[in-house]
Amino acid sequence: MVQLVTEGPEYDAAVAIWNGAVTSRPVVVALCTTTADVQEAISVARKRELPLSVRGGGHDWAGRALRADGLVIDLTRMRQVSIEGDVATVGGGATAADVAEAADRQGFAVATGTVGTVGMLGLTLGGGYGPLSGRFGLAADNLLGAEVVLADGSVVQADDELLWALRGGGGNFGVVTSAQVRLHPLTQVLVGSFAFPYDEAEQVFRGYGELLDGGPDELTSVIAIVAGPDGTPLISVAPTWSGDLAEGKAVLDKFAGLGTPLSATITAKSPLEKLREFDGAFPDGVRYSIRTRNVTGYTPEVVAALLDGYATRQSPGTFVNIHHFHGVPTRTPIESAAFGVRQDHFMVELIEVGADGNWPREASTLLAPYSLPGGYPNLLGADDREQVAAAYGPNATRLLRIKHRLDPHGVFTAIALPAGVSGDMGTHSDN
Numbered sequence: 001m002v003q004l005v006t007e008g009p010e011y012d013a014a015v016a017i018w019n020g021a022v023t024s025r026p027v028v029v030a031l032c033t034t035t036a037d038v039q040e041a042i043s044v045a046r047k048r049e050l051p052l053s054v055r056g057g058g059h060d061w062a063g064r065a066l067r068a069d070g071l072v073i074d075l076t077r078m079r080q081v082s083i084e085g086d087v088a089t090v091g092g093g094a095t096a097a098d099v100a101e102a103a104d105r106q107g108f109a110v111a112t113g114t115v116g117t118v119g120m121l122g123l124t125l126g127g128g129y130g131p132l133s134g135r136f137g138l139a140a141d142n143l144l145g146a147e148v149v150l151a152d153g154s155v156v157q158a159d160d161e162l163l164w165a166l167r168g169g170g171g172n173f174g175v176v177t178s179a180q181v182r183l184h185p186l187t188q189v190l191v192g193s194f195a196f197p198y199d200e201a202e203q204v205f206r207g208y209g210e211l212l213d214g215g216p217d218e219l220t221s222v223i224a225i226v227a228g229p230d231g232t233p234l235i236s237v238a239p240t241w242s243g244d245l246a247e248g249k250a251v252l253d254k255f256a257g258l259g260t261p262l263s264a265t266i267t268a269k270s271p272l273e274k275l276r277e278f279d280g281a282f283p284d285g286v287r288y289s290i291r292t293r294n295v296t297g298y299t300p301e302v303v304a305a306l307l308d309g310y311a312t313r314q315s316p317g318t319f320v321n322i323h324h325f326h327g328v329p330t331r332t333p334i335e336s337a338a339f340g341v342r343q344d345h346f347m348v349e350l351i352e353v354g355a356d357g358n359w360p361r362e363a364s365t366l367l368a369p370y371s372l373p374g375g376y377p378n379l380l381g382a383d384d385r386e387q388v389a390a391a392y393g394p395n396a397t398r399l400l401r402i403k404h405r406l407d408p409h410g411v412f413t414a415i416a417l418p419a420g421v422s423g424d425m426g427t428h429s430d431n
């Protein structure tokens, strides 16, 4: 029988998610250890007419793991990872670090994000940008199979249609109790870390865009506007090279020339060590708020909007983090998976730490005129209506058709889909 808790330490641990601004309190948490537990939890929710949510790694900033007065399907006991050949079978609640650690022991790397504590499947189902994306694709592109408990309580192995939807359409189709993920033989990457003075920002962004334009798949980089250790803003550039190390050194050396480096290091690490770089950097329980935009390059207008936006920040910890989307995922046909953007772009994360949550929206409005329609579904709030409407591009109709077929009553209210078919997908917080 599934363990149901309504109070006590296990309840508190389940509802203690990453974003401390989320205030939704479910009435019951189902601590699942097996697929049968998940089926039973869905049945309990149906009988008691409780809204459902699914908690994996608990890192969705909008708090969709919890629903007020609802039942939470908690997957944090389902973190097992096993490897056969170059395929990992991953439990529904495994973190990115769980998968990367198991992969590392066998000489493999996994396409995941930048932070190990994030849920592997939460990240994967919505897309999954990371330092290996340029070479190996999004996390979603590496999803090979899934066992799913559907809204009616049945267990299925995802067929082609469901797998297509799971590669970017989020947790809108059922609970993924385990999944098969492609691994890649890779034991070392070259990790660059460069910091430049804030007053060189325009030059650094311009040069950075030029350096990455048409660059090799093996090079995937992040640029950020962030406060340094003494609180002074700076521009941080963090390229990862996943090809031949000697070749990569020459490529990464070029980043030092973007400005006058305050610091510059290039270090060989295992992909797992790279993933652990930010352990503890974004603590749980702090108030966060995030908005996102996709831009295609660093034109003077885009850079001005980024810097003008940053200048209006209300809290010192606020930062802008920008992932590069290029290479293999851009050569993946758009119709091959639900994920709705396949053109080269930079995914901008506007992240406020510890304030009232207004700044990201204002900064996002400044960027809007220079952005692609839509945005990264994993980071869009349900209230980002215009962006949600465009996020799946030409894939929206097919995605909604699958949603209607598998979950006609909108039991699963995960990342927002266009046209609001998945019911109340509100941001369950006081943001």
Ligand SMILES: Cc1cc2nc3c(=O)[nH]c(=O)nc-3n(C[C@H](O)[C@H](O)[C@H](O)COP(=O)(O)OP(=O)(O)OC[C@H]3O[C@@H](n4cnc5c(N)ncnc54)[C@H](O)[C@@H]3O)c2cc1C
Pocket (backbone or CB within 6 Å): 017, 018, 053, 054, 055, 056, 057, 058, 059, 060, 061, 063, 064, 065, 066, 075, 092, 093, 112, 113, 114, 115, 117, 118, 119, 120, 121, 122, 123, 124, 125, 126, 127, 128, 129, 130, 170, 171, 172, 174, 175, 176, 177, 282, 378, 413, 414, 415
């Ligand atoms: C510190 C931090 C760093 C991040 N870094 C990156 C990054 O580098 N790249 C990137 O692309 N994104 C990144 N993200 C965004 C992240 O991918 C999403 O927030 C993702 O939804 C988190 O998944 P989770 O399981 O941890 O979250 P949860 O809050 O537990 O889950 C969010 C939702 O995902 C769905 N879900 C999760 N697991 C399952 C499952 N097994 N079956 C069905 N549905 C499920 C459910 O709808 C659930 O409500 C980051 C977020 C944070 C907070």
